[in-house]
């Protein structure tokens with residue numbers, strides 16, 4: 001795909017060259033801003049970071065020359081691609097510019113197609129670098145949303161619908177349930193996918209530090225010192241993780257950006273205008289936070305245009321077997337660990353674990369299992385090889401009544417066992433009676449009768465009709 005529609009800053013002290021270069025780039029569909037010297041260039045960058053800068057090496061009339069300006073720009077954002085324009089016979093200086101981080105240079109007088117090609121290649125290279133970073137990050141945190149449960153299917157279809165709209169999204173769900181993954185998928189399926197997805201969490205930050213992270217900072221000389229996440233996410237998506245952790249002052253500032261689509265860097269005197277889609281997450285009940293005066297109600301309404309709920313893993317146990325297989329594959333591949341087979345008995349134990357830490361906790365346990373599992377790598381991992389945390393606390397069903405039943409007559413002991421065994425099996429199969437019956441080898445109607453006589457309610461058995 002040819003990179004068009006980029007925001008390019010052209011810095012040259014000669015008006016003719018500025019006009020020529022901007023005319024050529026505008027014809028190619030780019031938005032162009034111009035600056036006649038380093039002060040104007042820094043003011044333009046202050047107004048918003050461009051996606052590429054073209055700097056003339058020799059600039060008259062005071063201020064920084066092109067090479068000095070290059071250094072300031074690179075310090076500010078090493079990823080911002082810069083193309084230099086050098087005068088005829090200035091090859092040595094141009095090479096110095098490359099050493100200092102410029103992407104390429106064009107020599108005056110230049111041909112228009114050379115300019116267009118260099119600019120597009122520079123933007124393409126920056127996009128690729130970003131894409132590579134994203135892919136590298138994706139191998140660490142998988143980018144697929146795994147699961148065939150109704151909940152997972154509903155999530156996928158919501159993501160597909162929401163991605164196309166430009167509206168703000170508030171993702172609610174417990175810690176580790178996959179909120180950030182949902183946010184990333186929304187970004188990737190949206191028309192904003194070529195720009196950045198930037199995530200920030202307020203946890204553990206002072207309000208002052210958070211302000212700098214969100215909005216960036218300017219030094220006393222008026223030069224930007226740090227680019228904040230709102231600016232980095234320009235044309236892309238900003239993910240504010242656990243929004244209720246934001247201090248009240250930051251909440252007010254975020255509200256203002258949402259209303260105005262502009263803000264000032266800390267210590268800055270000029271507005272920065274941005275086009276950012278804001279996606280937020282919360283694991284708390286924001287209505288309760290509002291009632292207790294900890295969260296701004298007006299901000300809540302601005303953020304909660306499309307609410308998405310990510311269910312806890314305990315509500316989608318049907319996905320556990322597939323998640324286990326997926327994590328074994330991805331973790332063993334990314335960490336160079338032998339790929340193991342997790343046996344059915346081990347998967348069954350994982351399926352009845354309560355998982356208060358949700359998918360993240362499951363993932364961590366699989367990682368631990370792959371690192372610590374003993375025996376021949378070709379050997380199947382069995383239930384007794386599971387990490388302690390999982391093996392000993394699976395919802396009170398681990399022993400299936402072992403210690404208590406010893407004091408009971410056989411008939412009562414059998415009842416205790418059956419009750420716990422069946423409750424655990426129903427949980428594993430997400431409340432699906434047909435699949436539970438098939439697994440334990442009973443007729444569905446017989447299982448229903450059994451459950452009734454034992455007083456076990458098929459917890460989430462709503463996905464089936466009562467037997468005739």
Ligand SMILES: Nc1ncnc2c1ncn2[C@@H]1O[C@H](COP(=O)(O)OP(=O)(O)OP(=O)(O)O)[C@@H](O)[C@H]1O
Nearest residue numbers: 141142144145146175176177178179180181359360
């Ligand atoms: N459906 C899924 N398929 C595959 N991996 C998943 C799925 N859901 C979550 N994960 C993985 O589980 C881990 C936790 O997910 P994520 O960070 O998105 O959760 P979160 O709800 O944002 O957590 P927190 O509230 O703690 O920030 C990540 O490694 C993520 O890739």
